[in-house]
Amino acid sequence: VNNCIGFSNYKFFLLFLAYSLLYCLYIAATVFKYFIKYWTGELTNGRSKFHILFLLFVAVMFFVSLMFLFGYHCWLVSRNRSTLEAFSAPVFQNGPDKNGFNLGFVKNLQQVFGEEKKLWLLPIASSQGDGHFFPMRALSEARNPLLTNEEQWEEDGIDEEPQGSGEASSLAIERET
Numbered sequence: 001v002n003n004c005i006g007f008s009n010y011k012f013f014l015l016f017l018a019y020s021l022l023y024c025l026y027i028a029a030t031v032f033k034y035f036i037k038y039w040t041g042e043l044t045n046g047r048s049k050f051h052i053l054f055l056l057f058v059a060v061m062f063f064v065s066l067m068f069l070f071g072y073h074c075w076l077v078s079r080n081r082s083t084l085e086a087f088s089a090p091v092f093q094n095g096p097d098k099n100g101f102n103l104g105f106v107k108n109l110q111q112v113f114g115e116e117k118k119l120w121l122l123p124i125a126s127s128q129g130d131g132h133f134f135p136m137r138a139l140s141e142a143r144n145p146l147l148t149n150e151e152q153w154e155e156d157g158i159d160e161e162p163q164g165s166g167e168a169s170s171l172a173i174e175r176e177t
Contacts, residue, residue, distance in 0.1 A: 006082065008127075011112050014077065015123055017070040024063035031056045080108035 005013045034052045037043050043052070076086055080101045089098035102108065113120040114127055 008125075010077075010082070011114075011125075011127055012123055014070070014073055014112070015121070017066055017073065018121075021063060021066050021070055024059045024066065028056060028059040028063060031059065077112050078105055078108055080111055 031052060034043070034048075035056050038049050038052050043049055076082065079099070080103060081098075085098070085101070089096040090101070103111070112127055
């Protein structure tokens, strides 16, 4: 995946992971009754035994690995980050800030999935913005040490949207091609 997942396809990548998880769960659930028959000795054909074991094993292993990947990307979306921003904090005028694009949980979800909740689970482009300008926290929020210290709020169990009096600004990002 490396650098391929970005603004224009992050929603589709998350939906792919979610639908793949559901499909693996469906396969494991439908094969499980035959696995029980294998375990109790009710299956007689030797070839079908191998296929049942292989299919259940593969479905469960894919489910587990996809679950971790999907969980990690759900956490990234809740923080309004991509994998690139998770490994190296974006640099702004005031210096690096790993939470520079974090607008709060609901607005972060809307950045990726759009404002129409009925379109969230459909593979339809509904993300906000154009991919060149991204909303950011207001500068007053970024400079306030109480609002930028996310760890303090997580320890207390409070993880709410920052309440700022200023409007969110935006940042233009240009890439060399």
